Amino acid sequence: MRRLIHALCALVCLLAAPAFAEDGYDLWLRYKPLASAEPLPRAIVAQDNTPTVKAAVAELQRGLSGLSGRRISVAKNVSAPSVVLTRLTTPEAGLGNEGYMIREGRQNGQPVVRIRANSDIGLLYGAFAYLRRIQTGATTDTTDAPKVRLRLLNHWDNLDGTVERGYAGASLWDWWRLPDLQDPRYTDYARANASIGINGTVLNNVNAKAASLTAPYLDKAAVLADTFRPYGIRIYLSARFSAPIELGGLKTADPLDPAVRAWWKAKADEIYAKIPDFGGFLVKANSEGQPGPQDYGRTHEDGANMLAEALGNRGVVMWRAFVYKAEVADDRHKQAYSEFKPHDGQFAPNVLVQVKNGAIDFQPREPFHPLFGAMPKTPLMMEFQITKEYLGFATHLAYLGQYYEETLRADTFQNGQTGWSVARVVEGEHHALSGMAGVANIGTDRNWSGSHFDQANWYAFGRLAWNPQGSAHDIATEWAKMTFTPDPRFVTPVVALMMRSRETVADYMTPLGLHHLMDTGHHYGPGPWVDNLGRPDWNPVYYHKADDKGIGFDRTRTGSDALSQYDLQAQKFWADPKSMDERYLLWFHHLSWDYKTRSGRPLWDELVLTYDKGAKEAAAMQQTWAEMKPYVDAERFKAIASTLRIQAREAKWWRDASIAYFQSKSGRPLPAGVAAPEKSLDYYKSLTFPYAPGHH
């Protein structure tokens, strides 16, 4: 018998090797054996057997057995060191519906870790938190609850399997083979999201097709909802505003038309019959060609409130503020504010207005969106982009936790008061609803996100949605420890690299507050010269306004005056080029090439040197990574080295093309010691990329 077991284990040892390919599929849930001798519980005790409690028990079993290398049993009573899951019989107010408490103690003479919550989902979150704390070396005892109610991924996934701005393969949703074929990956998706507190997912692109609201697609969505439900994740759908015409055969989608209202009400009822916990609708209306209430002379709140009424108290409407009129206004920066601020307080109670982090479009750096300081009577939902449309796709390392933190910590001076950070606005203390959405970076790539480091952006989004006042540095540290190794020789340099990485990208792409310089349509690579698109505010030249005299977008009173959309105190951040953070300089000011920057150098020199610095830093990241080789498996080491090589090459391309172009405007020599662009401006202009991904 002993020999048999031994032979069996030897066999498994042998066979395990190839199966253990470190392809990134396990994300931060790898549960590799801990080096520390800290004794771990050997049993899990749970009274209930609901699907969510079962998920918590299974995760603890998987996690603790991986971390301890022992079999972990499930018991009804404590007779060994145990984790005990208990739903509180008397609700603990501070925990709300999703919070948890973890406490070490003793029971029946055994050491126990008690996870307690008011709800099953609190227990699941507590289980994940406990596993995270073990892996990251945190103390066991903690109490935590989310500060934001809706913590959602937005999938810009199309029904044909493509993903708009997706760089991680095709859509995870196999619409074609649903509802019959249920990919086990859907469960791992739910596990990963629950582990970071995400509690909702919008399945389809905001550029929505009406077909997603038809019965066959609702049946497919219902299967996903069933799979996600035990993990506390509700599904939502992007709704096409003109669906009553396309599906209902009506002549209009006017939100005040009774037949239209009845159609949406019936549609909502149909959805709830199939998906009882359906979360609600996300709507992109009257923006970039999408239909909306303005097509009928109605307002955004007419549209949003009509859908809100159809959902009733069963779900929410997330109405996007990313709008710009068909007629080109003086500055796109101002449009969302102009359209939405006057309607503050006029939305139904189950409507949130979903606002991108900045007023343009997910640029490598943007000042926070002025709406966050301007609509105190409306719950404003944050929309971050996790997928890196403008930050180098999945092949550049740019840790967005640092970006999100920068936005969330900015003070809006809402109502003229200090201390109203974007985070606090998003937490929505005045409102029953609050929310944060992240445009997902997830696809069918085996590593989910297109590159290993992009997993960190998914992770950071979830953690910051749970607590918008969290620390990007701490979150990066957690992620690195769980995803690779807790060895400080790895964690310290890699976290430093991550924290710097987004700044590096901004430097080689859009330094000093420049923005929207990416090439046409696909947004891959530099295109500062592009000036031939259908409307002026689609062109990079509209945004940088470089000529032989200077560069930058004047958004002060002498220019578009977009600055005035911020509170007076917030305006002070950026009003004076001399005192402001120069990383936003050309976002707000048009300045002479001779303008003297804080370094003492003229603007032209500063711009060139910043491009140069960014490209050099991108190249240097490869060296840092090379030194990590002893701490990383060969497979991920090599894959990351490859993407860093791509990034270094493309950073140099950005630097060279941008310097070549802006030099053609400034007509000035490069600062001493700065290498000239490798090729001619015409060469850079000649490059085309018809097969760039994510452009659907």
Added chain:
Amino acid sequence: MRRLIHALCALVCLLAAPAFAEDGYDLWLRYKPLASAEPLPRAIVAQDNTPTVKAAVAELQRGLSGLSGRRISVAKNVSAPSVVLTRLTTPEAGLGNEGYMIREGRQNGQPVVRIRANSDIGLLYGAFAYLRRIQTGATTDTTDAPKVRLRLLNHWDNLDGTVERGYAGASLWDWWRLPDLQDPRYTDYARANASIGINGTVLNNVNAKAASLTAPYLDKAAVLADTFRPYGIRIYLSARFSAPIELGGLKTADPLDPAVRAWWKAKADEIYAKIPDFGGFLVKANSEGQPGPQDYGRTHEDGANMLAEALGNRGVVMWRAFVYKAEVADDRHKQAYSEFKPHDGQFAPNVLVQVKNGAIDFQPREPFHPLFGAMPKTPLMMEFQITKEYLGFATHLAYLGQYYEETLRADTFQNGQTGWSVARVVEGEHHALSGMAGVANIGTDRNWSGSHFDQANWYAFGRLAWNPQGSAHDIATEWAKMTFTPDPRFVTPVVALMMRSRETVADYMTPLGLHHLMDTGHHYGPGPWVDNLGRPDWNPVYYHKADDKGIGFDRTRTGSDALSQYDLQAQKFWADPKSMDERYLLWFHHLSWDYKTRSGRPLWDELVLTYDKGAKEAAAMQQTWAEMKPYVDAERFKAIASTLRIQAREAKWWRDASIAYFQSKSGRPLPAGVAAPEKSLDYYKSLTFPYAPGHH
């Protein structure tokens, strides 16, 4: 120490469980422990250390350790029971460049298995063959060599990651991140192909983009070539005939123009500088809108020979015979023959003409293509479709080995002689070149082929390309044993199911020789009513010609006379409806609804009953599969049950829609006991599938 090892193994046992998810990724190379007590070698002895020999050693190590549950060592000399790999110093003529011998024997007092070959690739093929023989219970000793020289996959993969007629996710080739990022999956692709003898792969769609011939894409292709080379797999590219215009800036692509010829010669040289063993070009010219030599008043051989000259003795041109003129002829069936037969013998020595298995387009059943009997002076390469464009995509079970065998065994009576089976023509005994191509069913789906049973079609294609006279039944048996279990309680019923499955599909889609009844464009589901496409021969009604009197395409002398393109003796197979195989009946004959079939029933009744039988058989497949539950892992069992459920539902849809439509023509009652279609003909006509996969 012992406790440590034990703990370690226990740990691995625990951890191994989730990693062992049976997701189908391992294909037929799972190497699970054998139940039999047959002692297996414990060491591998190889003298050389070339990349190909290393691959053979690694595969033997992986395979034997999996199958035996023991560690397998690599040695320079025999001191334990061993597999000995030896390249023959005196070439053995019968083995050619790719064959092998496997013999049991003794050496240094130890039992050995000797694998010998003239070449390294022969050793790799021998290693795979040995592992296959162990797993399928065959005797060890064997000698084998391929009967066909070029055994190729054709990927209809686009540069944007979509796959034309692909139902298994996106393209495996990550063009965007190549050449930097090298997916480890490329190596597993090469292993899988080498294991079944495939020795070449055309990377891009025959509807080719010129961009695939540009330097950046050649650099990407070169990385794939480097990865595949140790596995004996050469890469080929589909060439766009107009590339000299699009890439070279020439005004013409006329194959007789000296500048065009020089451009292709220079392009070939550029390719060989990057890929020294580049295989050559596949060309779809003057077909379905693709450019070609006829645009300049030249012939197919003018085009093919020009490219052949550019390649010289370095590579081959595979010139596709799937052509039909812009002007609609009387019967598309006749066009390839009419265009190519007159040019037999006029192609350069390094040109093969690649002919689809039948004259229409990969229908569920087609008589063999008449060209196979008609071009004795030209090497004819077979083109089979592995992806199931017309046989239910990846969600219907249809084992194509049986289809391929049916075609390959047909007698062409080439030159009026008996015994010239299609297989023998393809083997090309008169020619230096021979080839078989399969349009790949491979994509990024974790199980490679979109469904587990579709892996069998990839497998069967490879095995039949190696030996076109092989047995589809034997191949299915091999595959089932290696992919699931050798347990006869599984193998016997499942192989029977597989062997019947394609007939079942033909019955519920296109019974009695009907063909091309699939719905518009995407070819998903029934569309026998479609009559509105751009040209008559794109419409199903063109192919079935049903009216109130009868049905079928008269291809005899009273009709299009396509039958006359076959040898007189082959014509006898199909000339007389009374004596012929009725599974081809309406392919060649237009008959009255009252026509009395061999069963004694009128044609109308026979047609309806065949549809009914197909749908019933599809439903019954689910029961057979349900009985396999004890022998299959839960994951694959469930996935296959899901696809069989889809198939049963869609088979009924095919049956119902087809009967409803043809009844609207025949005006006749259903035979007694046959259920009426579930819904109205208008309902079936109303269905649309804008997001059907593979339609790019």
